Amino acid sequence: MTRALVVYESLFGDAAAIAHAIAAGLSEIVPADVVAASDAPAEIGPEIALLVAGGPNHAFGMPRPTTRGSAVEDHGADVPDLRAGLREWLRSVRAASPGLRAAAFDTRDTRHPTLTRMDHASRTEEKLLGRLGAEIVAPAEHFAVTGTRGPLAAGEEERARAWGRALGERLFSGAVRR
Numbered sequence: 145m146t147r148a149l150v151v152y153e154s155l156f157g158d159a160a161a162i163a164h165a166i167a168a169g170l171s172e173i174v175p176a177d178v179v180a181a182s183d184a185p186a187e188i189g190p191e192i193a194l195l196v197a198g199g200p201n202h203a204f205g206m207p208r209p210t211t212r213g214s215a216v217e218d219h220g221a222d223v224p225d226l227r228a229g230l231r232e233w234l235r236s237v238r239a240a241s242p243g244l245r246a247a248a249f250d251t252r253d254t255r256h257p258t259l260t261r262m263d264h265a266s267r268t269e270e271k272l273l274g275r276l277g278a279e280i281v282a283p284a285e286h287f288a289v290t291g292t293r294g295p296l297a298a299g300e301e302e303r304a305r306a307w308g309r310a311l312g313e314r315l316f317s318g319a320v321r322r
């Protein structure tokens with residue numbers, strides 16, 4: 145059966161909450177699973193028609209081992225393996241579905257709007273999704289946190305759920321409605 149998969153990286157729980165909200169919105173239309181990149185499968189099976197991938201902005205881009213280390217040392221994050229995140233998963237995963245469609249999201253600290261404009265995590269996510277052979281089917285969405293450790297700005301989980309539902313409606317338009 146056609147499914148959607150949401151894969152995320154999250155140091156403090158904010159991108160995880162967004163990923164779960166997106167999956168909840170999608171699952172109003174199509175069965176959807178959500179998983180952390182460190183636990184995500186090594187191969188995306190042919191049943192996955194849509195892959196949504198996202199995580200936080202770190203140093204204006206996707207997290208790397210060094211920025212994860214800073215999150216642990218400077219902000220008390222709990223990261224079992226600094227080398228296992230979304231960037232690494234997207235680089236190593238195999239995609240079995242030739243018609244895989246994809247969309248990206250990121251979380252960003254919007255306290256400094258001038259700097260926020262330099263954030264490009266979702267652009268790199270899209271690039272890596274493209275290298276997997278996926279077709280990007282929606283503009284990346286950005287979700288606001290109010291500090292390094294969160295929390296999310298008010299209303300962001302609701303917005304994520306609505307974004308997931310809208311994506312599901314546009315792509316699957318009743319074909320797999322349960």
Ligand SMILES: Cc1cc2nc3c(=O)[nH]c(=O)nc-3n(C[C@H](O)[C@H](O)[C@H](O)COP(=O)(O)O)c2cc1C
Binds near residue numbers: 202211253254
């Ligand atoms: C090492 C580090 C670097 C960061 N750099 C940025 C940045 O360049 N731009 C930004 O908007 N937020 C930055 N942040 C804030 C993160 O975006 C924020 O911690 C994240 O969105 C929270 O999501 P999470 O709870 O899923 O980890 C940084 C955070 C850390 C720990």
